Amino acid sequence: MVWHSVLTEGIIGIFDITILYNSTLHGFVPMSVSWLHFVFWNIEVFASLDIIFFQVQIDPEVKHKLKLQALLYPGLQVIDTSLPSHRDNEHGVVLTRDIAIKLVSLFFTKDEALPRAMRKNQHMPLESRHLFRFVNWSTLLPDKYRKDHEYTEPVLGKSAYSLPALMDPRALPLLADDARLQHLPRTYILTCQYDVLRDDGIMYVARLQNVGVPVSHDHVEDGIHGALSYMTSPLYLQLGLRIKDMYVSWMDKNL
Numbered sequence: 001m002v003w004h005s006v007l008t009e010g011i012i013g014i015f016d017i018t019i020l021y022n023s024t025l026h027g028f029v030p031m032s033v034s035w036l037h038f039v040f041w042n043i044e045v046f047a048s049l050d051i052i053f054f055q056v057q058i059d060p061e062v063k064h065k066l067k068l069q070a071l072l073y074p075g076l077q078v079i080d081t082s083l084p085s086h087r088d089n090e091h092g093v094v095l096t097r098d099i100a101i102k103l104v105s106l107f108f109t110k111d112e113a114l115p116r117a118m119r120k121n122q123h124m125p126l127e128s129r130h131l132f133r134f135v136n137w138s139t140l141l142p143d144k145y146r147k148d149h150e151y152t153e154p155v156l157g158k159s160a161y162s163l164p165a166l167m168d169p170r171a172l173p174l175l176a177d178d179a180r181l182q183h184l185p186r187t188y189i190l191t192c193q194y195d196v197l198r199d200d201g202i203m204y205v206a207r208l209q210n211v212g213v214p215v216s217h218d219h220v221e222d223g224i225h226g227a228l229s230y231m232t233s234p235l236y237l238q239l240g241l242r243i244k245d246m247y248v249s250w251m252d253k254n255l
């Protein structure tokens with residue numbers, strides 16, 4: 001029951017913003033914010049899709065303010081596709097790096113050249129250089145996750161791609177500068193160890209904490225991407241149930 005009421009309130013809360021927000025984005029976002037915030041498991045269960053996470057940023061045109069945001073194994077950037085979690089989970093359960101790249105690139109274009117360039121991590125234009133400090137995992141990731149991976153500077157301007165959408169912080173929350181991030185509400189982030197998207201979430205925790213946003217972070221050591229979808233038939237994974245409990249108990253305390 002708790003689960004239901006939390007979910008419903010969440011959806012209603014987000015819908016207001018979706019309508020406003022879509023009007024500012026004008027066809028740029030093919031799916032509404034609400035889908036991704038609170039019906040995330042429906043996407044995975046019914047459409048088998050896992051998509052970059054659209055977050056409502058503080059935007060002068062958005063009148064409604066969120067009380068909180070809860071992100072479960074979110075994807076928050078696409079400019080660096082060679083994070084330690086991408087390397088460690090290249091052949092990950094459920095979500096391989098290749099599938100993640102394919103799905104994410106479909107959000108922006110059908111042109112195969114984008115995923116091709118993303119696989120090489122050479123898809124960003126020269127004018128995106130200033131954004132890479134926001135995803136600089138050599139400083140934003142704790143040692144535990146960085147392990148012995150070596151940071152390499154971005155290779156820019158190698159592909160014909162210059163899609164402004166790839167640099168838009170409204171779609172890719174990690175690309176927002178500190179001045180924007182500091183206005184975000186109390187945040188819950190859950191990350192899974194065996195997930196290509198792990199480091200997006202962990203870097204976001206660091207960035208939000210750096211600007212004083214209250215963040216609760218649960219890291220699931222035996223977690224896999226999308227685990228919440230597998231708490232029901234036919235899999236009934238305990239892992240999914242544990243994640244649901246963590247998420248719901250945080251919502252209970254903070255909603």
Ligand SMILES: *[C@@H]1O[C@H](CO)[C@@H](O)[C@H](O)[C@H]1NC(C)=O
Binds near residue numbers: 132134138139
């Ligand atoms: C990332 O951080 C390292 C270490 O502080 C620094 O040397 C490097 O220039 C940074 N790169 C970018 C793109 O921010």
